Amino acid sequence: MTGQKDAASSGxxxxxxxxxxxxxxxxxxxxxxxxxxxxITFSKTAAGVSQWNHETGKNWTLNDYLGTETSSNVTGASYEYKFSAADVRLISPRSTNHAKADVFIDGVKAGETNTYIPTLPSQAQFVAFEKTGLDPTVEHVIKVVNTGVKGDPAAVGTFVAIDAIETSTPAMTPEAPADAITFDRVPQKAGTFLNLHGRDAAMVIADYAFDGQKLMYSTSELFTKMPVTGGDLAGAQWCQERRRGNSSPVCLGSRCGHLERHPGGIHLG
Known part of the structure; x- marks a missing residue:
């Protein structure tokens, strides 16, 4: 509360x-x-034995993420992972003995992986599958199943391998409620734009009483009066803009222009 009022105000x-x-x-x-x-959960046989082999310290795992990978050459062997994110990626090695795998997200087939390459050495940390645009507010399940189908007729095996799973969600700005009184930018005449040093003005000050004047509109960030020899100066953000060589648009009463430093207070240029 500043206690200030328009000259015509009764309170x-x-x-x-x-x-x-x-x-x-x-x-x-x-x-x-x-x-x-x-x-990450891996499938097991009816007897409870894992259908997958975890490997580390091998010449083909040296360049893997954290030096490990898990693989299986069993048709129907699968693994699952639950996550809440917008995007998901399967990071896998590639080799001459790899097969194709079906990929399911939330029970629906979303694609397949094929990590076969025709020659050695093996390749590490290949993005074998990626899905984007999922709802990050709910939990999803990704499941990968070894089809038993060679990645190429020349493949020397039917292995499917996983090195890591990566999920991500981009930065998001929540939408304002439909009845919110907010502005994405300073309201202006349709089809016009106001830029300060190449960027849209992001603030608006209106109906501010100042030394007997009524500030109708300003893109300066006015929050106090600043003493200046022989008078007052409105705003701190305006001074920052002024030091950069720019005066900020304002309207006093029915006149519009730019704030300028003046010994008697403010001057509308």
Whole structure:
């Protein structure tokens, strides 16, 4: 409360009708889990024996993520991973003995992987599959199944391997409620734009009483009076803009122009 008022005002009341609470923008996130992470579940035989082999310390695992990979040459062998993110990627090695695998997301086939290459050495950390645009607010399940079909007739095996699973969600700005009184940018005449040093003005000040004047409109960030020899100067953000060589558009009463430093207070140029 400043206690200031327009010359024609009969009081100094400030009224509040409502507040629009808008969530802060969500930061981008990325999660990468190694193949040995217990969050990844691998299929087992009826006797409870894993159908997959975890390997490390081999010449073909040296360049893997964290130096490990998990593989199986059993038709129908599968692994699953639950996640809540917009994007998911399967990171796999490639070799001459690899097969094709079906990929399912939430029970629906989303594609397949084929990590066969015709010659050695093996290749590490290949993005074998990627799916984007999922709803990050719900839990998803990705499942990969060894088809038993060689990646190429020349393949010398039917292995499917996983090195890591990576999920990510880009930064998101929540939408304001439909009835919110907010502005994406300073309201202006349709088809016109106001730029300060190449960027849209992101603030608007209106109906501000200043030394007997009524500030109708300003793109300066006015939040106080600043004492200046022989008078007052409105705003701190305006001074920052001024030091950069730019004066900010304002309207006093029916006149519009730019704020300029003046010994007697403010001057509308």
């Amino acid at each position: 100094t009341f400030v009224s509040v009708d409502a507040f629009d609470i808008i969530a802060a923008p969500a930061q981008a996130t990325t999660v990468k889990v190694d193949d040995v992470d217990p969050k």
